[in-house]
Amino acid sequence: MKTIIEKIEKIKLNSEESIRVIEKAGEILKAGGLVAFPTETVYGLGADGLNGDASKKIYTAKGRPSDNPLIIHITDMMSLKKIAENIPEAAIRIAEKYWPGPLTMIFKKTEAVPYSTTGGLDTVAVRMPENKVAAAVIRAGGGFIAAPSANISGRPSPTEARHVKEDLNGRIDMIVDGGSVDIGVESTILDMTVTPPMILRPGAVTKEMLEELAGPVRMDRALIDAESKEHPKAPGMKYRHYAPLAELSIIEGQMEKVVKAINQMAEEKINGGYRVGIIGTDETAGSYGRGIVKSIGTRADEAVIASHLYGILREFDEENVDYIFSEAFSTEGIGNAVMNRLLKAAGHHVIHI
Numbered sequence: 001m002k003t004i005i006e007k008i009e010k011i012k013l014n015s016e017e018s019i020r021v022i023e024k025a026g027e028i029l030k031a032g033g034l035v036a037f038p039t040e041t042v043y044g045l046g047a048d049g050l051n052g053d054a055s056k057k058i059y060t061a062k063g064r065p066s067d068n069p070l071i072i073h074i075t076d077m078m079s080l081k082k083i084a085e086n087i088p089e090a091a092i093r094i095a096e097k098y099w100p101g102p103l104t105m106i107f108k109k110t111e112a113v114p115y116s117t118t119g120g121l122d123t124v125a126v127r128m129p130e131n132k133v134a135a136a137v138i139r140a141g142g143g144f145i146a147a148p149s150a151n152i153s154g155r156p157s158p159t160e161a162r163h164v165k166e167d168l169n170g171r172i173d174m175i176v177d178g179g180s181v182d183i184g185v186e187s188t189i190l191d192m193t194v195t196p197p198m199i200l201r202p203g204a205v206t207k208e209m210l211e212e213l214a215g216p217v218r219m220d221r222a223l224i225d226a227e228s229k230e231h232p233k234a235p236g237m238k239y240r241h242y243a244p245l246a247e248l249s250i251i252e253g254q255m256e257k258v259v260k261a262i263n264q265m266a267e268e269k270i271n272g273g274y275r276v277g278i279i280g281t282d283e284t285a286g287s288y289g290r291g292i293v294k295s296i297g298t299r300a301d302e303a304v305i306a307s308h309l310y311g312i313l314r315e316f317d318e319e320n321v322d323y324i325f326s327e328a329f330s331t332e333g334i335g336n337a338v339m340n341r342l343l344k345a346a347g348h349h350v351i352h353i
Contacts, residue, residue: 004174005165010132021176026140028173029054034061036150036164037137038178039129041102041187041203042157042310043164044073044147045172046137050083052114055146061171064153069119070146071104071127071187075135079143083113083124090214091192097213100130102187102204117146127187133178149186150175156242156313156345159184163314184307185337190217202336204306242345244313246277246321250346252328253353259287261353262325266291269323277316279326281305292319302335309338313345 006021013022025035032054035046045062047054049072059066072083077095080087084107091105109124118124129135138145149157152167161177168175188203188210196216199207210217249265251258259280266276267290276291285295294312297304316324328350329338343350 001170001173003165003169003172005161005177006174007161007177008133010178013132013136022136022140025137025174025176026142029137029141029145032057033174034058034172035137035141035174035176036158036161036168036172037134037147037176038131038161038181039073039134039147040131040182041129041185042159042181043150043161044129044134044145045150045164045168046073046141046145046147048142049073049117049144049146050112050114050142052116055114055117058146058148061168062148062151062153064148066116067119068148068153069121069123069125070117070148071125072113072117073127073129073134073138073145073147074143075100075128075138076143080107080126083110083144084108084126085110086193088192090197093213094190094210095128098205098209099128100135101128102130102183103127104187104189104201106189106191106193106200108193123191123193125189131178131181133176137176154241154243156244156310156317157186159307159310163310166314182307183303184310185334185341188337194218202334202340204303204334204337206333206336208333242310242313242341243347244324244345245317246324248313248324248326248342248346248349250326250328250342250350251353252350255284255327257353258327259284261351262327263287263289265325266323274322275320277319277321277324279312279324281327284327291325292316292321299330302330302333302338305329306334306338309341 008021086108104125104127106125113124150164158164159181188205189201191198198218269276278288278291278293282298296308329335
């Protein structure tokens with residue numbers, strides 16, 4: 001399969017060229033094909049979410065387990081009623097504030113949604129992205145686009161079109177290159193089928209933000225074990241995700257001790273003939289003596305840290321490092337999403353200092 005790659009600018013969506021690209025993407029999606037496109041979180045791999053055969057193609061292209069549910073992306077509230085039942089008032093209030101945006105909500109599905117899209121579940125995950133290119137592609141493709149991250153399953157999610165090409169070139173029909181994404185970690189997932197609602201994946205919309213509208217919200221901190229036979233209710237709960245090729249370890253503790261420990265471990269590995277990557281911050285990067293050191297940003301701006309995470313993991317892959325040592329980060333606000341993704345990438349390998 002030849003993968004078509006087309007560039008588009010969200011500030012020029014009404015140009016003749018942009019309209020041509022969007023129309024082409026829509027034609028492919030309506031015909032049951034696969035199109036990768038940018039959202040504000042990461043690049044998504046889209047297929048017609050109401051076409052069971054099209055959804056199955058996503059699993060094949062990504063090498064994704066078939067019991068890992070997909071998120072259906074929509075562009076208006078009328079569409080929600082076609083695919084979801086028993087929509088609580090709290091969900092409406094949350095949608096009014098955070099849709100479009102980096103938030104996914106889970107509802108009981110209608111018969112319109114095939115089980116191949118929901119991973120065999122009677123629930124459906126739904127999101128309304130804010131990115132204008134994403135919205136245009138979704139509308140052109142019929143309005144109900146299932147779209148997990150556009151990467152090989154388990155790899156760091158793509159935040160640029162070139163990341164999608166690295167993983168999926170020749171496996172999918174089209175990549176819409178809309179430049180770098182804004183947020184850089186996947187959407188918050190909120191299960192609205194339970195009381196109180198439960199966050200199944202942290203993201204840019206935080207627990208505190210949701211509680212202002214919905215009252216008490218629980219946080220599911222227990223990720224399902226990889227050997228569990230239980231179906232995950234949300235993408236990314238059951239399987240190892242976001243992982244670089246190198247072995248990743250997270251070092252947690254008082255920062256001065258963390259820096260010292262990382263320097264010692266890096267020295268040991270380098271002396272053994274291995275290539276070592278280190279994830280630090282603007283505040284600490286200069287304190288590391290050896291290894292390939294990358295600053296993920298300043299601790300004063302965790303949103304920037306989130307936006308750089310996947311890109312840095314992929315850079316280390318390109319530089320063929322064998323081991324990566326990363327500082328730990330705050331679990332407040334979007335920092336919770338950063339640590340969630342790092343823990344998954346590291347297979348929960350944390351060294352407490």
